[in-house]
Amino acid sequence: MRFAHASYRVTDRATCLAFYTALGFRLAEEARIGDATHLFLTLDPEGRGGPELELVLAPGTGYRHVAVATDDLDAALARLGSAPVRGPITTPSGTRLAFAADPDGYEVELIQYAGPAPSLPASPSDADASAPFRSIDVDPTPRVTQFLYHEAELLDDNRVRDWYALLAEDLVYEVPLRVTRERRHGAGFSPAAFHQRDTYSSIAARVKRLSGEFAWAEDPPSRTRRIVGNVRLRPGDAPGEHLVRSNLMLYRGRGDAPGHHLIVGERHDVLRETPGGDLLIARRTVYLDHTSLPTHNLAIFL
């Protein structure tokens, strides 16, 4: 049995890191577990294995638990007798966890690692920028998928200002033009021509216009229904980023016109984790399955 970590809630990543690194702690790992970001800090300058702090960016403050690592979880629980226990649960990687309450109700986490205890090499001194990021045990796909559904809902409900809040300030949003090419010349997406190419700033102008009185193109608004599917994730090029591909089918109806427009394509997004545990769209490229667009304008976002 050895001491693993103490865990409590914190609210601001940057100020917490500044405080603890001033005390000599080093950010050994930053991980996404469930819906929250977890920061693991150690006093060991080289590696892991010693006692750590687990700071969880989550609303509220205060004690979560202290954790001890054990080689035999069942034996440890047996020794605790009648103490209330949550778990044990087994994570996808095989690690087993249980939370036992002490006589005053403070929880102690008991961990039986599936393999060796986490031991990652020390990172360079700029802990904030270069700490290794990984998702422990939790597949982010469901969370990212829910984010895309939420985003589609905002757009379908014409809440463009709320949608705008999901965009990163360095956003690049582009819809490359496509031409029909012979098979040996590829899919025909132009490297030089676009139906739309926007930034955080130019989208602000679009949102401002759509919110005004004279945006005839979308007043009354189109009725849209975005069907987002085939969500595929890969780790991003930068820490805290996901490369997300999804397919989009967008139904668009206007006025009393009996017909509709169907806009179809594949979106390649870069979604970025924020310190507060949210996601932002940092890049979106929409590869349309059209050469000639089947709609009278792109006054809607894809």
Add this chain to the structure above:
Amino acid sequence: MTDLAARLAEIPGDLDQGLLPGYVFNDPQIHRLELDRLFTKAWCFVGHESEIPANGDYMVRNIGEDPFIVVRDDDGAVRVLLDACRHRGTRLCRADAGNTTNFRCPYHGWTYNTKGDLVGAPAINTAYKGLDKSQWGLIPAAQVETVHGLIFASLDPKAAPLDDYLGGMRWYLDLMFGLADGGMEVVGEPNRFVLDADWKIGADNFSGDDYHTVFLHKSMWDVGAITIPPVANMQGYHVHAAPGHSVTFSIADDEDDGGPQFWGYDPEITAAFRQGDLTAEQFAIARRSRICVGTVFPNLSFLMAPLTEDPAHAPTGLLSLRQWQPAGPGRMEIWNWVLAWKGTPEALRERAYQASIGTFGPAGLFEQDDTEPWQSITRMSGSAYGRAVGMKLNYQMGHQGAGIGSVREVTDFPGPGTVLAPRYEEGVQINFYRRWAHYLNGDA
């Protein structure tokens, strides 16, 4: 057809009064006549030379609704060939563009070179012993000519040469495209999008419907996409340059007006502008131009203007070429090209491209509002009651003889054509429809 002929014969009289029958934008018979009598005779734009710079480069472009192969042949000449194999009529091109040494039919393998000559077929010596290949080349457009890199074709062997067809419009094209030695070139590929609106409405709008900018496009001033004040922007000239062809200039009355010159192009670009082959008067008009919009009959339009899609960037000069292609009755496909001056520094070229697609094109802040009324006009053009009561549309603003408006003819303007000021005037559109009616009545 007799009924149609009678109806068409009345149109010139309506136009004399500044009126246009409401049904002309949504009528299958009119659409058919446009294909048969107008697009098979008029000079039609088929692309820009810079889109096919190398020998063997080709692109497929429509004249009316017929696809043609526009190809730079092995000797560097531009050819315009009907995209139909002479054997069974199969289309030869299955890609929009590419580079090739020959066009081979996928059906039986008849093969043509880049000049359109039939050069081979499978087992030709057995299967076609005695065939005179010289009689079975691809059918070329009757005439092809280029002005400032703009390639035009006419399917009518008897059509007057392009220069005669353009008439006074040439002076205005020279004024824009002839300012710098290298001329202009297309950036990327053209945008295409289809909508339920008649092609003539786009041509009509770009003939000089400046009046709509103040109202329909009010949001452009609200977000800062254009900075010339809306009412001041109505200063300038409407030019009926030649039958069918019109151009409208936003030019400040005051020569010392501090607004944009040379359409707001960056000084780094305008430094290369020189009088060259232009007259001093032409060059002076170019210098004072804030905005130029126009239509080369029947369906090529242009816009040169200082715009921005993002108020964080100052408006920049840009050129958008657009073509309103018929795509069935009451339906069109809009083609949109962005052109830049050859040699424009990359950053300026990029900015102009961004500003251009951000204002005109499917996602363009301006154009997305235009396509709304254009579709509803087309729908109402099909109105049964409108036909029953003979609904006429009003193009009488500034109409000569109607006594409506405050427009006056400018007699000391240095350019050709009838010139009117200020821009509260709809004769530019009447000018378009007069030539349209001329073709539809079979008089061309």
